Amino acid sequence: MSDWETIAFRVSEIHFTPAHHWGARFLHDTHRGFGGFVIKTPGHSVYHSGDSAYFDGFAEIGERHNIDTALLPIGAYDCPSGREVHMHPEEAVKAFFDLGAGKMIPMHHATFPISNEHPAEPIARLHSATSTHQIHARVVTPEEGEQVILSSKTSES
Helix, strand or coil: CCCCCEEECCCCEEEEEECCCCCCCCCCCCCCCCEEEEEEECCEEEEECCCCCCCCHHHHHHHHCCCCEEEEECCCCCCCCCCCCCCCHHHHHHHHHHHCCCEEEEECCCCCCCCCCCCCHHHHHHHHHHHHCCCHHHECCCCCCCCCCCCCCCCCC
């Protein structure tokens, strides 16, 4: 899919969105078709940013799509190469506000070491940022394997 392209199904849609990710895996890798997805059903929409550093495109994604839940990366930001390939937790919170999402679920952290930050650092920084912005109740931080039931951002659950 290309940026902003949509695939429609019987009762759902998948929208491809831009991302900011270097992503090369070998010396002459020039592939740059990385992106995220907005998945819409009649009762809920989910945005999955894919691998992305922070960029101003989150605001446009939020303008184009009413996002109930945003899955945003918070780890692997202290990359040994120094390249800007992933968001740190504070940037994820900024992206969450840019998107206008109802809830956020952090991802891409505390799994395996691919960058220099301590595995526990991203979630600690996220908790600090959510407290600063008073959005802790809107951020769901499930444990590994924990089931999360998504509902509309307008509902209480």
